[in-house]
Amino acid sequence: MVKIVAFSGSGRRDSVNKKVVAVAAKGAEEAGAQVTIVNLEDFNLPIFTEDLEAEKGMDPNAQKFKELLMDSDGFLISSPEYNSSYSALFKNAIDWASRKIEGETPLQAYRGKVAGIMAASPGSIGGMRVLVTLRMLMENLGTMVLPDQKAISDAFSKFDENGKISDEKIEKALKNIGKTLVETCHKLNS
Numbered sequence: 001m002v003k004i005v006a007f008s009g010s011g012r013r014d015s016v017n018k019k020v021v022a023v024a025a026k027g028a029e030e031a032g033a034q035v036t037i038v039n040l041e042d043f044n045l046p047i048f049t050e051d052l053e054a055e056k057g058m059d060p061n062a063q064k065f066k067e068l069l070m071d072s073d074g075f076l077i078s079s080p081e082y083n084s085s086y087s088a089l090f091k092n093a094i095d096w097a098s099r100k101i102e103g104e105t106p107l108q109a110y111r112g113k114v115a116g117i118m119a120a121s122p123g124s125i126g127g128m129r130v131l132v133t134l135r136m137l138m139e140n141l142g143t144m145v146l147p148d149q150k151a152i153s154d155a156f157s158k159f160d161e162n163g164k165i166s167d168e169k170i171e172k173a174l175k176n177i178g179k180t181l182v183e184t185c186h187k188l189n190s
């Protein structure tokens, strides 16, 4: 069974990107994948520095996050756009998971994996700019990023008060990213 890890680049309690992740995850589950949704905030990662790593070694929670990625076939990521790029929370987690301990291969969490990327913003371009930086980052780490992506503008209005998506076209596009991710992982695994 294809295994997917899904996460938002925002840890905010009412994050619209978390809601986006949940919809895409549903699409992946409907396509037969096992999806684990994680909240990056829950890992409570310290800011990565090489001094901290030299003194204390791999952060135990960062290792847990990395192992989740290593044990998966692909990722579903929805990112907020912070000053045209990804959040510090997201990049810090990605940096920690790029570090290897004995017995691991370089960039094991990322190489040979596939990612579906999305962005949501209350603004008018929906985080289109962060998708450019996110794609470049993940590809440089060895993760293949699906050509299909989705930026959701005016994103707060696309979900109702219970967090349910209210725009059918966007729901379909997000679920399709989840589905395409699973299909691509299947093809690469066979």
Ligand SMILES: Cc1cc2nc3c(=O)[nH]c(=O)nc-3n(C[C@H](O)[C@H](O)[C@H](O)COP(=O)(O)O)c2cc1C
Binding pocket: 008, 010, 011, 012, 014, 015, 016, 017, 018, 080, 081, 082, 083, 084, 085, 120, 121, 122, 123, 124, 125, 126, 127
């Ligand atoms: C530091 C910071 C920078 C931001 N920069 C942008 C930006 O460049 N483009 C944009 O569309 N929204 C920007 N925003 C607004 C975010 O899109 C908005 O806070 C969004 O709700 C964050 O996603 P979330 O709901 O998943 O937490 C910024 C917000 C913060 C806190």
